[in-house]
Amino acid sequence: MRCPVTLPLVLVLSGWSLSAESSGPVFDPNPPSTLLPPGTDSLNLSVRTLEPAACGYSLGQALPLERMKPFERGQGTDRHETTIRGLDPDPARVNELYVRCSSAPDFVLHLRYRALPKVRPRFPRTGNLWGTRQIYGPDKPLEHAARIDLHLGASFKPDEIRRLRKLNPDVLILTSINTVENSNLPEDYYLHDTEGKRIEVWPNIYRLNLTKKYVAEFQARYAYEKMLKLDLMVDGCFFDNFFTSQSWLRKDIHGRPVELDADGDGKPDDPKWLDTAWREGVFHELRTWRRWMPHAIAVGHLPRPADAETKAIFNGDSIGFWTARVLEGERSFEEFWRIYHGWFETGRQPVVMMIESAPHNQIAYGYDYSPLKNVPPPTLEFARTYYPYVRFGLAFTLMNDGYFCHEFGDTWHGNDWWYEELNFDLGEPLGPARRVRDDAEVWRRDFSNGVVLLNGTRQPQRIQLGPSYRRLKGREAARHEYIVDDVGPAFSAPPPWREVVYDSGRWKSKGPFYHSWGKTSHQLDGSGPPAEWKLGIPEDDTYTIAAWWPAAPEMPTWSKRALFEVVSGGRLVASKVLDQSVAGDQWHEIGSAALRAAENPVVRLRNLGEGPIIADALWVRSSARYNDGSLAQQVTLAPMDGIVLERVQNSSSARYRPSSENFP
Numbered sequence: 001m002r003c004p005v006t007l008p009l010v011l012v013l014s015g016w017s018l019s020a021e022s023s024g025p026v027f028d029p030n031p032p033s034t035l036l037p038p039g040t041d042s043l044n045l046s047v048r049t050l051e052p053a054a055c056g057y058s059l060g061q062a063l064p065l066e067r068m069k070p071f072e073r074g075q076g077t078d079r080h081e082t083t084i085r086g087l088d089p090d091p092a093r094v095n096e097l098y099v100r101c102s103s104a105p106d107f108v109l110h111l112r113y114r115a116l117p118k119v120r121p122r123f124p125r126t127g128n129l130w131g132t133r134q135i136y137g138p139d140k141p142l143e144h145a146a147r148i149d150l151h152l153g154a155s156f157k158p159d160e161i162r163r164l165r166k167l168n169p170d171v172l173i174l175t176s177i178n179t180v181e182n183s184n185l186p187e188d189y190y191l192h193d194t195e196g197k198r199i200e201v202w203p204n205i206y207r208l209n210l211t212k213k214y215v216a217e218f219q220a221r222y223a224y225e226k227m228l229k230l231d232l233m234v235d236g237c238f239f240d241n242f243f244t245s246q247s248w249l250r251k252d253i254h255g256r257p258v259e260l261d262a263d264g265d266g267k268p269d270d271p272k273w274l275d276t277a278w279r280e281g282v283f284h285e286l287r288t289w290r291r292w293m294p295h296a297i298a299v300g301h302l303p304r305p306a307d308a309e310t311k312a313i314f315n316g317d318s319i320g321f322w323t324a325r326v327l328e329g330e331r332s333f334e335e336f337w338r339i340y341h342g343w344f345e346t347g348r349q350p351v352v353m354m355i356e357s358a359p360h361n362q363i364a365y366g367y368d369y370s371p372l373k374n375v376p377p378p379t380l381e382f383a384r385t386y387y388p389y390v391r392f393g394l395a396f397t398l399m400n401d402g403y404f405c406h407e408f409g410d411t412w413h414g415n416d417w418w419y420e421e422l423n424f425d426l427g428e429p430l431g432p433a434r435r436v437r438d439d440a441e442v443w444r445r446d447f448s449n450g451v452v453l454l455n456g457t458r459q460p461q462r463i464q465l466g467p468s469y470r471r472l473k474g475r476e477a478a479r480h481e482y483i484v485d486d487v488g489p490a491f492s493a494p495p496p497w498r499e500v501v502y503d504s505g506r507w508k509s510k511g512p513f514y515h516s517w518g519k520t521s522h523q524l525d526g527s528g529p530p531a532e533w534k535l536g537i538p539e540d541d542t543y544t545i546a547a548w549w550p551a552a553p554e555m556p557t558w559s560k561r562a563l564f565e566v567v568s569g570g571r572l573v574a575s576k577v578l579d580q581s582v583a584g585d586q587w588h589e590i591g592s593a594a595l596r597a598a599e600n601p602v603v604r605l606r607n608l609g610e611g612p613i614i615a616d617a618l619w620v621r622s623s624a625r626y627n628d629g630s631l632a633q634q635v636t637l638a639p640m641d642g643i644v645l646e647r648v649q650n651s652s653s654a655r656y657r658p659s660s661e662n663f664p
């Protein structure tokens with residue numbers, strides 16, 4: 001989990017005093033330069049002086065002491081307090097405050113304060129993590145970036161942030177740091193193994209040693225100063241990798257086993273000691289930062305579920321990994337639900353949550369740390385446009401007040417991916433999510449302009465709605481879209497077909513990269529009966545069907561003439577000969593055909609050439625559209641799917657964002 005761009009570390013200790021240590025004749029301002037709660041126009045400020053003195057302040061420019069407003073309390077002592085009035089609460093304006101004292105009238109203490117915005121974006125709320133350079137650039141004006149409501153780890157310049165706030169007054173913009181990693185630091189800041197080596201955890205990124213208090217304090221100051229250097233125009237900080245333990249780290253990025261030696265005695269650390277000291281370190285880092293930034297928004301990649309201590313510091317979590325894990329059966333829907341909704345119940349206010357929805361895990365984590373270079377382009381497009389995954393993430397997010405993004409995954413964040421549901425203005429929620437069925441995870445949430453339904457079960461669910469709703473007007477997604485894999489009763493391949501696994505694994509730092517779809521493929525080495533997939537279409541329609549095989553090292557020896565036949569009611573309705581010796585790890589279209597559910601259509605695979613053939617997965621799409629604008633008196637949701645519906649009202653045009661605005 002990290003920013004794809006390593007920012008060069010420039011540590012400039014500026015005139016701001018960060019601690020009680022004196023760094024000038026006027027010091028220890030409380031609060032120091034910081035963000036203030038929304039609407040703040042006055043502030044209690046205290047400062048200290050080395051000698052007894054009289055102090056004054058001015059706003060906007062550094063006036064001479066005699067023209068400043070005197071402090072209200074402590075004149076003639078070394079502790080001074082006053083109430084600053086007349087602060088501008090405009091979130092686009094930084095209040096410049098200057099303090100002088102009679103003990104050293106030429107010295108000026110410059111403090112900066114900015115009130116946070118009070119935001120209430122409409123729904124769906126959209127987010128982006130680390131993607132500024134993907135959503136804003138030479139061919140993408142700021143208006144394009146402004147459709148995002150929550151920018152985590154943004155890299156906009158202060159002036160761009162001011163303009164963004166004008167374009168989208170409900171926007172939140174956070175910078176980011178990595179809680180436990182940083183570059184260009186002295187060697188003793190880094191974690192080492194028993195051989196004295198640093199631990200590489202991402203290409204050219206090394207873990208810090210958070211058991212050392214000064215490392216934690218350095219990181220806290222780094223986050224604070226990063227916000228100050230951005231003119232205080234960001235609303236908070238995203239803390240990546242807020243790891244509250246570390247003994248689990250047993251291998252580096254290349255799979256080399258490591259024995260951690262955080263205490264530097266040359267022996268493997270006691271895991272209990274390490275985790276306790278580590279936890280104290282990361283919490284010390286965040287609490288130190290919070291002392292200077294008590295009102296800023298803090299979001300992170302956090303432990304899940306988060307404990308009370310974490311929720312006391314952070315406003316929310318940006319939850320990656322989970323949508324695909326739940327869709328692929330690795331985690332339960334109920335657990336995901338508790339993690340997400342739990343933050344709204346007990347997180348620090350205001351709660352700011354994001355769901356990082358993402359495509360299949362085998363794509364997101366199957367092509368190393370630079371997937372853009374290694375994913376076959378058609379597979380990347382499939383990752384962007386496999387709409388059932390998008391809808392699950394979106395509908396799940398909309399069951400509470402979080403922000404949604406659909407992005408490649410943890411190896412590549414912030415993609416400029418946009419979906420037609422995001423163009424529809426759902427308005428305001430009319431209440432919390434509620435169950436459609438008492439006995440199953442089927443949910444709905446009503447909004448002023450529509451309703452969102454979510455099926456968290458592994459079965460289709462039919463939901464009655466009455467005459468008040470219709471499907472959105474769109475064209476992106478197929479009404480029916482699913483994958484039939486070579487597992488389960490829909491697939492048959494009698495001997496001598498055999499089950500095989502071609503998989504280079506996940507999170508590998510080096511290729512080659514290749515993946516059976518799901519867990520396995522089936523292989524026929526010589527001659528034999530055809531393999532067969534039952535398509536199980538839910539409705540009569542024209543369907544487009546594509547086949548996958550892995551790009552295994554053996555692929556060049558596979559058959560150049562694999563015959564795929566679509567058979568419905570005993571008739572051959574489409575067929576294609578495909579060359580399986582090339583272009584694996586992507587979908588190959590077999591053809592389109594009008595199919596009738598009652599005729600139980602199937603796809604058969606036979607070998608017309610030399611070498612083995614591979615039966616793996618089929619990707620099936622209907623020509624009917626998901627969002628076809630039709631009335632939705634009832635809706636049947638596929639397993640683990642969701643939908644956004646429009647409330648039928650007299651005037652509706654204003655609720656769709658014009659598409660020219662989205663893709664300038």
Ligand SMILES: [Ca+2]
Binds near residue numbers: 262266
């Ligand atoms: Ca040790």
Ligand SMILES: [Ca+2]
Binds near residue numbers: 516519
């Ligand atoms: Ca498979």
